[in-house]
Amino acid sequence: MEILMTVRKIASICTMGANASALEKEIGPEQFPVNEHYFGLVNFGNTCYCNSVLQALYFCRPFREKVLAYKIQPRRKESLLTCLADLFNSIATQKKKVGVIPPKKFISRLRKENELFDNYMQQDAHEFLNYLLNTIADLLQEEKSQERQQNGKVVQNGGSGGGGGSGSSTGEGEMEEKTQQTWVHEIFQGTLTNETRCLNCEAVSSKDEDFLDLSVDVEQNTSITHCLRGFSNTETLCSEYKYYCEQCRSKQEAQKRMRVKKLPMILALHLKRFKYMDQIHRYTKLSYRVVFPLELRLFNTSGDATNPDRLYDLVAVVVHCGSGPNRGHYITIVKSHGFWLLFDDDIVEKIDAQAIEEFYGLTSDISKNSESGYILFYQSRD
Numbered sequence: 241m242e243i244l245m246t247v248r249k250i251a252s253i254c255t256m257g258a259n260a261s262a263l264e265k266e267i268g269p270e271q272f273p274v275n276e277h278y279f280g281l282v283n284f285g286n287t288c289y290c291n292s293v294l295q296a297l298y299f300c301r302p303f304r305e306k307v308l309a310y311k312i313q314p315r316r317k318e319s320l321l322t323c324l325a326d327l328f329n330s331i332a333t334q335k336k337k338v339g340v341i342p343p344k345k346f347i348s349r350l351r352k353e354n355e356l357f358d359n360y361m362q363q364d365a366h367e368f369l370n371y372l373l374n375t376i377a378d379l380l381q382e383e384k385s386q387e388r389q390q391n392g393k394v395v396q397n398g399g400s401g402g403g404g405g406s407g408s409s410t411g412e413g414e415m416e417e418k419t420q421q422t423w424v425h426e427i428f429q430g431t432l433t434n435e436t437r438c439l440n441c442e443a444v445s446s447k448d449e450d451f452l453d454l455s456v457d458v459e460q461n462t463s464i465t466h467c468l469r470g471f472s473n474t475e476t477l478c479s480e481y482k483y484y485c486e487q488c489r490s491k492q493e494a495q496k497r498m499r500v501k502k503l504p505m506i507l508a509l510h511l512k513r514f515k516y517m518d519q520i521h522r523y524t525k526l527s528y529r530v531v532f533p534l535e536l537r538l539f540n541t542s543g544d545a546t547n548p549d550r551l552y553d554l555v556a557v558v559v560h561c562g563s564g565p566n567r568g569h570y571i572t573i574v575k576s577h578g579f580w581l582l583f584d585d586d587i588v589e590k591i592d593a594q595a596i597e598e599f600y601g602l603t604s605d606i607s608k609n610s611e612s613g614y615i616l617f618y619q620s621r622d
């Protein structure tokens with residue numbers, strides 16, 4: 241455990257119990273938002289990678305609302321999603337406004353479902369986020385197709401022929417596509433378009449690719465906008481990397497670039513801070529200072545993007561503290577009702593908006609040990 245965090249932990253042990261009510265006092269009874277709860281999560285042995293992501297997702301309002309709505313639907317057999325719904329519900333229905341909750345059932349379900357997480361080692365928070373969102377999407381898709389099968393049987397039993405007016409002109413493939421969309425996709429999914437322009441005939445071909453989060457390379461003393469621009473930089477394909485042009489019917493030099501075609505409701509940005517170093521045969525952390533603004537607009541959108549001017553507000557940041565992917569600690573800062581909170585496992589503190597700057601990273605390349613933004617959650621204003 242890193243020195244910095246140890247200090248914070250010791251400080252918290254001294255104020256244990258007093259901590260919760262201190263937060264309530266600091267926010268003030270009049271300012272404390274109605275129907276809001278700030279609960280820390282108990283750490284079950286290096287589960288901060290999980291706690292930090294769960295807190296960030298809890299404060300992504302559209303996601304929280306869908307999970308809570310899932311909770312009140314008819315009971316299904318236990319899954320990672322039912323455990324998540326139980327956890328969110330238990331936070332949302334607490335009598336107290338602040339406190340600590342053990343996410344025990346969720347953690348044991350997670351360990352049961354994926355052997356990657358079935359141990360007491362530190363894991364990658366981004367890997368966990370990815371796993372969680374994909375697992376929920378898969379579960380919802382499965383439920384949808386089961387429902388569809390059941391409905392299909394009902395129609396068959398009721399005799400064929402009578403169906404009308406349900407947009408039956410859509411092809412089977414298109415129908416399939418629509419049923420594949422779940423609220424996870426509605427919230428997090430965006431589309432990238434990969435454009436390739438042949439430098440011989442100028443023909444442009446494009447290929448779309450969906451994403452639930454974007455992973456961007458980081459550089460020293462830059463900003464998120466810079467990283468996103470880098471992500472969309474034009475790349476020239478030449479010599480051995482030439483591209484096969486359908487028009488020219490031969491390999492040609494080409495220019496390739498990636499742009500955002502559909503902007504998601506919640507944009508999750510993963511900063512690639514862990515880099516494999518061939519010389520030392522392991523991952524090292526890039527503690528580079530990358531400024532992330534409270535408001536964000538994307539500039540790397542494609543010409544045919546449906547909503548290129550979407551304005552985003554920063555709502556949560558998962559912060560990695562320490563020097564490497566399998567060491568250190570994760571905490572989360574979130575914005576709730578106009579103020580900022582820091583969740584460090586079972587500890588919740590109110591912080592100033594200016595304190596966010598402390599999580600940009602370090603200007604010096606010498607120290608790899610930093611508390612730096614790792615996954616950013618931006619929510620669209622519309």
Ligand SMILES: [Zn+2]
Pocket residue numbers: 438439440441442443485486487488489492
């Ligand atoms: Zn060509």
